[in-house]
Amino acid sequence: xxxxxxxxxxxxxxxxxxxxxxxxxxxxxxxxxxxxxxxxxxxxxxxxxxxxxxxxxxxxxxxxxxxxxxxxxxxxxxxxxxxxxxxxxxxxxxxxxxxxxxxxxxxxxxxxxxxxxxxxxxxxxxxxxxxxxxxxxxxxxxxxxxxxxxxxxxxxxxxxxxxxxxxxxxxxxxxxxxxxxxxxxxxxxxxxxxxxxxxxxxxxxxxxxxxxxxxxxxxxxxxxxxxxxxxxxxxxxxxxxxxxxxxxxxxxxxxxxxxxxxxxxxxxxxxxxxxxxxxxxxxxxxxxxxxxxxxxxxxxxxxxxxxxxxxxxxxxxxxxxxxxxxxxxxxxxxxxxxxxxxxxxxxxxxxxxxxxxxxxxxxxxxxxxxxxxxxxxxxxxxxxxxxxxxxxxxxxxxxxxxxxxxxxxxxxxxxxxxxxxxxxxxxxxxxxxxxxxxxxxxxxxxxxxxxxxxxxxxxxxxxxxxxxxxxxxxxxxxxxxxxxxxxxxx
Numbered sequence: 001x002x003x004x005x006x007x008x009x010x011x012x013x014x015x016x017x018x019x020x021x022x023x024x025x026x027x028x029x030x031x032x033x034x035x036x037x038x039x040x041x042x043x044x045x046x047x048x049x050x051x052x053x054x055x056x057x058x059x060x061x062x063x064x065x066x067x068x069x070x071x072x073x074x075x076x077x078x079x080x081x082x083x084x085x086x087x088x089x090x091x092x093x094x095x096x097x098x099x100x101x102x103x104x105x106x107x108x109x110x111x112x113x114x115x116x117x118x119x120x121x122x123x124x125x126x127x128x129x130x131x132x133x134x135x136x137x138x139x140x141x142x143x144x145x146x147x148x149x150x151x152x153x154x155x156x157x158x159x160x161x162x163x164x165x166x167x168x169x170x171x172x173x174x175x176x177x178x179x180x181x182x183x184x185x186x187x188x189x190x191x192x193x194x195x196x197x198x199x200x201x202x203x204x205x206x207x208x209x210x211x212x213x214x215x216x217x218x219x220x221x222x223x224x225x226x227x228x229x230x231x232x233x234x235x236x237x238x239x240x241x242x243x244x245x246x247x248x249x250x251x252x253x254x255x256x257x258x259x260x261x262x263x264x265x266x267x268x269x270x271x272x273x274x275x276x277x278x279x280x281x282x283x284x285x286x287x288x289x290x291x292x293x294x295x296x297x298x299x300x301x302x303x304x305x306x307x308x309x310x311x312x313x314x315x316x317x318x319x320x321x322x323x324x325x326x327x328x329x330x331x332x333x334x335x336x337x338x339x340x341x342x343x344x345x346x347x348x349x350x351x352x353x354x355x356x357x358x359x360x361x362x363x364x365x366x367x368x369x370x371x372x373x374x375x376x377x378x379x380x381x382x383x384x385x386x387x388x389x390x391x392x393x394x395x396x397x398x399x400x401x402x403x404x405x406x407x408x409x410x411x412x413x414x415x416x417x418x419x420x421x422x423x424x425x426x427x428x429x430x431x432x433x434x435x436x437x438x439x440x441x442x443x444x445x446x447x448x449x450x451x452x453x454x455x456x457x458x459x460x461x462x463x464x465x466x467x468x469x470x471x472x473x474x475x476x477x478x479x480x481x482x483x484x485x486x487x488x489x490x
Contacts, residue, residue, distance in 0.1 A: 143167030389464025
């Protein structure tokens, strides 16, 4: 009997062999980064005032607390007495076994399950759903990305109103003239949070294959929904509008603890993200911290690109109390299409991905456009941020070295108590914290003047990061003055 893998088979990234130890360092003398990394993650996760995208967002400061369980301040997560599927003590599902800033428990909150099919006469349609009266307008396009007819399978994260969805798509050849030789379907779910969607990846993959082979047989989906359906609060629009962090009280900024988007592939989305963008991560980091509207284009499959949306959001994580209260929240929209244009026209800050090239022409909808590894902006004021400087390269070098040490330690010690995702999130959180702590101290001093020494202390280039820091002071409303000369030809 073959044991089923814990990873989602749609995520077939190439495995990279562990790197050799750093030159001149014997393997026995290498310190293990585990304990320090775990302690730093816990310290950051317990700190009040985290900012960043979360499991949901509120429509205003008076939004009610989310009905998704009680918050445990000690663990930075939820308490509901349940055990996460696929996780074991000291380890985790999917081979990551991570200790994250969002390592508590959340209840199952499936608010809808649906089947979408491509009809040769009508196009994409919702052929079945539970509950029957749920509003799924637009889901037929979100769960079957434009251009999917050219691929055999995919998975898609998306946002529908205040909910998040995950759909698995599959395309099967059939000998049917009516279906024009191909049967295409997606099976998906909606929840108030994207952090637990990974738990249902295998189920959705199996069900979409089942729907292709036996169309119209919905019994497993009906049983699934009956078992997992959410109990939503009565009244209003029946939407869970606030993030769980609100239960901690008014001192916590937005979504106080950054949620974990569990990745089931052992290679992890963070390592793939780092390898894909390389040093250009530092360019994305600046745009994310400035809360710009970032749109990522890629042809199908779009599943891996949805993970890039998540990784971009991680770049803007801050845990300094009071920081980010007045700035737009960086919202992960995941996959979008032309039907989302009216919503995007009202957004001040977001990260999203699309397979529709027409978005490139709609420059009023975004500030930053990412096509493959090419990061560009049509806004003249942001052009200087596209250039990498010495401080950017130094930060990327440090990230690569820390990642190399972690991967090597994993290989030697076979210890999965923390992951590259932990390392990645913590690296940028600490970088961001250093910047805002320094800016807060300078702004609160008798002489609120930023010098080249302050820039260097923040890990920034006094010349190359001049325009970035000017924008940062303006966006976050920090009352400090930058007096460093910025030559016109750096």
